[in-house]
Amino acid sequence: MERTPTSAGPTPPQGTTDESSQSGTPLSHGLKQRHLSMIALGGVIGAGLFIGSGAGIAAAGPAIVLAYAASGLLVLLVMRMLGEMSAANPASGSFSVHAERSIGPWAGFTAGWMFWVLLCVGIAAEAIGAAQIMTSWLPGTESWMWVALFMALFCGTNLAAVSNFGEFEFWFAALKIAAIAAFLVLGTLAILGILPGTEAPGTSNLTGDGGFLPNGVNGLVVGLLASVFAYGGLETVTIAAAESEHPREGVAKAVRTAMWRIALFYVGSMLVIVTLIPWDDKSVVEEGPYVAVLDFLDIPAAGQIMNVVVLVALLSAMNANIYGASRMAYSLVSRGEGPRALGKVSGGVPRRAVLASSAFGFFAVLLSYWWPETVFKWLLNMVGAAVLVVWGFIAVAQLRMRRRLERESPEKLTVRMWAYPYLTWLALAGVVAVLLLMLREDDTRTQLYFTTGLAVVLAIVGYVRGRRRTSAVAER
Numbered sequence: 001m002e003r004t005p006t007s008a009g010p011t012p013p014q015g016t017t018d019e020s021s022q023s024g025t026p027l028s029h030g031l032k033q034r035h036l037s038m039i040a041l042g043g044v045i046g047a048g049l050f051i052g053s054g055a056g057i058a059a060a061g062p063a064i065v066l067a068y069a070a071s072g073l074l075v076l077l078v079m080r081m082l083g084e085m086s087a088a089n090p091a092s093g094s095f096s097v098h099a100e101r102s103i104g105p106w107a108g109f110t111a112g113w114m115f116w117v118l119l120c121v122g123i124a125a126e127a128i129g130a131a132q133i134m135t136s137w138l139p140g141t142e143s144w145m146w147v148a149l150f151m152a153l154f155c156g157t158n159l160a161a162v163s164n165f166g167e168f169e170f171w172f173a174a175l176k177i178a179a180i181a182a183f184l185v186l187g188t189l190a191i192l193g194i195l196p197g198t199e200a201p202g203t204s205n206l207t208g209d210g211g212f213l214p215n216g217v218n219g220l221v222v223g224l225l226a227s228v229f230a231y232g233g234l235e236t237v238t239i240a241a242a243e244s245e246h247p248r249e250g251v252a253k254a255v256r257t258a259m260w261r262i263a264l265f266y267v268g269s270m271l272v273i274v275t276l277i278p279w280d281d282k283s284v285v286e287e288g289p290y291v292a293v294l295d296f297l298d299i300p301a302a303g304q305i306m307n308v309v310v311l312v313a314l315l316s317a318m319n320a321n322i323y324g325a326s327r328m329a330y331s332l333v334s335r336g337e338g339p340r341a342l343g344k345v346s347g348g349v350p351r352r353a354v355l356a357s358s359a360f361g362f363f364a365v366l367l368s369y370w371w372p373e374t375v376f377k378w379l380l381n382m383v384g385a386a387v388l389v390v391w392g393f394i395a396v397a398q399l400r401m402r403r404r405l406e407r408e409s410p411e412k413l414t415v416r417m418w419a420y421p422y423l424t425w426l427a428l429a430g431v432v433a434v435l436l437l438m439l440r441e442d443d444t445r446t447q448l449y450f451t452t453g454l455a456v457v458l459a460i461v462g463y464v465r466g467r468r469r470t471s472a473v474a475e476r
Contacts, residue, residue: 027092027330028162028348031244033253035166039320040237040254042173045180045265047129047313048230050306053270054285056230060223061214061279062206065270067223068230072262074434075231077427078391081398081417083255086238088405088412090247093331094238099393100335102400105469109462110455111393112332115235116357117454118386119325121379122233123318123361127151128368130314133307147365154319155358158326159351162243165323172316179309180265183290187272190297197298205278214279221437225444228434230266232387233317236324243327252415325357326350336469337462384447385438388431389455395428 031039057064082095091097093112100108131146157164186195193200206212213220241251273289276296283292287303288310294302330350333343342353364379402420405413417424438444 026348027243027327027345027350029243029245029247030161030163030348031166031240031250032163033245033250035163035170036237036240036244036250036254038170038173038177039166039240040257040261042169042176042316045173045176045313046230046233046317047126047310048232049266049269050290050310050313051288052226052230053273054289056223056226057270057274057279057289058285059215059219059226061210061212061219062274063213063220064223064227064274064279065267067220068227068266068270071224071227071231071434072266074228074391074427074430075234076262077417077423077430078394079234079255080415081424081427082235082238082394083251083415084413084417085394085398085401086241087248087252087255087415088401088409090242090251091331092239092242092327093335094235094242094328095390095394095397096328096331097335098397098401102397102404103393105337105466106459106462107393107397108335109332109337109465110458111390112328112337113458114383114386114454115390116325116328116332118232118383118390119321119328120357120360121364121383123151123321123325123358124364124368124379126314126318126321127361127365130311130318133311133314136307144369147362150315150318151358151362151365154315154322155354157319158322158354158358159349161347162323162349165319166240168319169316172312172319175312176309176316179312180269183293184264184268184272186297186299187269187276187293191272191275195297201276203275205275209278209280218440221440225434225437225441227266229384229387231262233320235390236320239324239327248414255415322354322358322361325361326354329353329357337465378450383451383454384444385435385451386454388435389451392428392431395424395431399424399428 053064056067060067082098085098086094089098089101093100093108096108096112096115098108099111127147127150128143130150131143134146135141135143154168157168189195190198191200215222237254238251241247241254244250269290273284273293276293277284277289281292283295287295288306290309291303291306294305299305327350329338329342330345330353332338333340333353342356343350344352367379398417399421402413402417402424435448438448
């Protein structure tokens with residue numbers, strides 16, 4: 001994208017260049033359309049859906065369907081905005097690049113490094129979760145052994161070639177999609193009373209035992225917050241699009257299918273769960289809602305089946321987070337917003353950025369063993385609401401960039417935000433509303449405080465760096 005000064009956004013300081021021109025060797029375009037399509041499909045199915053949704057159901061009851069629908073609508077609007085910008089200007093830094101160009105260098109710096117920390121801490125959490133499943137299967141083994149194995153495996157695949165990441169995600173996504181599709185088919189048959197050994201439950205579980213909203217508005221708010229954080233990670237597809245064979249067409253297709261994916265996988269599965277079993281069944285939280293439904297349907301070895309699915313979801317998220325973190329770090333460094341040593345590209349892969357991202361993730365794992373209730377918990381809290389901050393930057397960047405694109409390059413608008421600018425403002429208001437709702441709960445309030453602190457520190461550092469760079473260029 002040209003950096004022509006306009007009133008739609010600030011002019012980047014001289015010396016700030018695009019990724020392609022800053023790095024000596026460009027990233028490869030080794031991701032095929034099938035890779036990108038499956039990354040988009042599988043990216044919406046994470047461990048948070050299989051595990052974290054239980055707490056949301058326990059809090060909101062059957063109204064969890066409304067919570068997931070409302071947060072899904074917000075995510076849909078955010079992805080549409082991000083898709084518009086990424087289709088017009090594909091970049092490995094995705095929203096960080098868009099924020100820099102449309103708002104200012106400090107915004108790109110803040111959004112980019114906050115997302116990098118979020119992904120790296122996510123790598124640690126996922127590695128620990130995957131190791132716990134493995135040690136439950138093989139009690140004689142140590143958790144650290146599995147963490148080291150998984151970290152080495154996915155660091156290695158990301159170091160080799162981007163096509164390796166694409167292949168892993170392709171098959172991981174295929175397994176997750178097959179699992180959720182089978183669950184939805186079995187659940188629908190049971191709801192209709194067609195599945196052998198089951199009777200149609202009707203609306204008894206939806207309206208009985210406290211009604212559709214058993215815990216009132218407070219319960220719905222807790223369910224809404226739980227559902228919002230379950231959607232994190234969808235942004236990776238716009239990062240991956242920059243390394244696909246046809247970046248503009250690929251990201252456009254992925255974004256256009258977001259609506260039915262969200263409706264089917266999240267809202268659909270929540271509706272199946274609360275229709276088939278009572279929302280206050282203890283097994284929903286203790287075993288997980290999906291295991292509880294499969295047990296209710298007398299599916300043999302339901303718990304182990306879901307353990308396999310959750311393991312695949314965790315490993316998929318690890319792989320995707322190492323990839324996303326390394327590309328975000330590379331993009332920031334190539335734009336002069338980080339250590340230059342990480343910007344080297346060899347074989348079409350930013351290998352130093354991959355190693356740095358993996359190393360930070362592995363270090364976070366060590367922190368979980370040394371100080372599980374202090375430092376590691378602090379890290380988790382610090383990035384708790386980071387995705388909401390990123391979504392806020394996306395909305396503001398799209399408001400500014402859209403005006404400039406319409407004036408300078410309307411042919412690039414292959415994906416357009418619906419009802420611009422009204423739905424963009426609605427999405428931005430939704431982000432602010434969720435942040436304010438986080439103040440109501442002790443746990444989410446702590447996350448908000450930590451995330452706000454991180455965002456302020458990064459914004460100050462980014463602003464100071466930008467001012468220094470502008471001054472240095474002016475003195476030349």
